[in-house]
Amino acid sequence: MSGQNTEKQILAMVLLLVLAVASLGAYTWFDNGRRTEARSEILSKDAARAAFTFSQNCRECHGNDGRGTESDGSLVGPALNTPNNTYAFLIGNQGQLDALKNEYRYTIACGRNGTPMPPWSIDQGGSLDSFKIDNLVTLITTNAGNAWELAVEHAVHADEVSIENLKLAYEGAKANLEASGWFADLEAATGAVERSESADRTLLALRDALAAAEQAEEELDEAQDALAAYEKEYTALVLAAETIRTSEDAAAIAAARDTLSAASAEQQDVAVNRAWLKVANNYVSALDDLETAEERFAAGLPVPTPATQVTSNTCGQVSADMSVELGDWLSSHTGAS
Ligand code: HEC
Known part of the structure; x- marks a missing residue:
């Protein structure tokens, strides 16, 4: 009777032990899963933050979706x-x-010296702290939570805002142009400006002519004075004065004066036309900016246009060009070839 009970107790203990081991195993498995899940949640959050940083700083060179030259030349x-x-x-x-x-x-x-890739860390003159840089690295090496898709969403949103602003600038420039009431359209504006510029050139030529004429007039007066002094004694000078009096210079002076007073009215138009040329140019460049932006946006390309080569010597990097220069310098100073 008591032997049977002992057997039952042993069985119960064995069962309990098996249950304990099994639940520990199950818990470990569950906990690992939970830890993996928590880890991937952190990665996704980091990558999502980086997607925004990327859309603000990197996409103009690496593309909205990070596919860079692979997506567009x-x-x-x-x-x-x-x-x-x-x-x-x-x-x-x-x-x-x-x-x-x-x-x-x-x-x-650090960027890559000698290429357009700029340095981003703050101690290299960039704008990103190491947390942001780490997140970018996470985005690039994991694409956790499909964060590249978020980068595209941020890019599209930012470009929509840019295009709205470009539209406002365009509307403003257009309103200014229309407010002129002077020109029916740009062609007329351009024509008027061209005319005013040629009027301007005419005016300058007239000024030169007048200066020359005044000089001639002065010389004529001097000659006349001189002539008056010696008139009585020198017949030859009388004849010379006659020649000067009847020369065409005096007529040219009078004609130039008439033309000049007519031209001075036109001179005022020149200044006004210049001002409107600026308004017209603003309109043309605003339209151009808007059209370029819309074209790039429609093609899925970043709206801002990319920058050029980095030449600063970041993190002590020596660019290919610089090492050639250094090599030249060394060989010219050591006699090595
Ligand atoms: C002005 C253009 C430009 C900008 C802006 C730019 N990059 Fe680059 N990036 C480049 C170029 C060009 C290269 C290739 C350099 C080379 O020839 O080695 C490059 C290379 C890289 C590489 C190395 C890729 C590889 O396969 O070796 C990484 C990573 C990178 N960029 C990340 C970024 C990040 C992140 C940002 C924004 C914070 C950024 N870049 C902004 C132009 C740019």
Whole structure:
């Protein structure tokens, strides 16, 4: 009787033990899952933050979706959103992932001298702290939570705002042009400006002519004075004075004077036309900016236009050009060839 009870007690204890081991295993499995989930949630949040930073700083070169030159030849930055960059993360090769992250962290912080890739870390004159740079590296190497799609959303939103602003600028420039009431259209404006500029040239020519004429008049007066003094004694001078009096200079002076007073009215038009040329130019460039922006937007390209080469010597990097120069300098100073 008591032997049977003992057997039952042993069985119950064994069962309890099995249950305890099983639930510990289940818990560990569950907890691992929870930890993985929490980790991927953090990665997604980091990548989502980076998507915004990317849309503000990087897309003009690397494209709205990070596919860079792979998506369009007018972009200057290589693709960052590529399967190559997320491969190590996806297969869980931590060593390879760490190496890639270090490389990109360095590239983003320091830029690449001699290429258009600028340095971004604050101590290299950039605008991003190391938290933002780390998040960008996470975005590029994991695409956690499909964050590249968020980057595109931010880009589209920002460009919609830019285009709205360009439209306002265009409407303003157009309103100014219309408010002139002077010109029916740009062609007329351009024509008027051309006419006024040629009037301006005429005016300058007339000024020169007048100056020359005045000089001639002065010389004539002097000659006449001189002539008056010697008239009685020198017949030859009388004859010379006659020649000067009947020369065409005096008539040219009078004609130039008439033309000049007519031209001075036109001179005022020149100033007004110049002012309207500015208004008309503002209109043309506002229209141009808007059209370019809309074209790029429609093609899925970033609206701002990309910048040029970085030449600063960031993080002690020596560009290809600089090392050639350094080599030349060394060989010319050491006699090495
Ligand atoms: C003015 C253009 C420009 C801007 C803006 C720019 N980049 Fe770049 N980036 C480049 C170019 C060009 C390269 C390729 C450099 C080279 O030839 O090695 C590059 C290379 C890179 C690389 C290395 C890619 C590889 O495959 O080796 C990373 C990572 C990168 N950029 C990230 C960024 C991030 C993140 C930003 C924004 C914070 C950014 N870039 C902004 C032009 C730009």
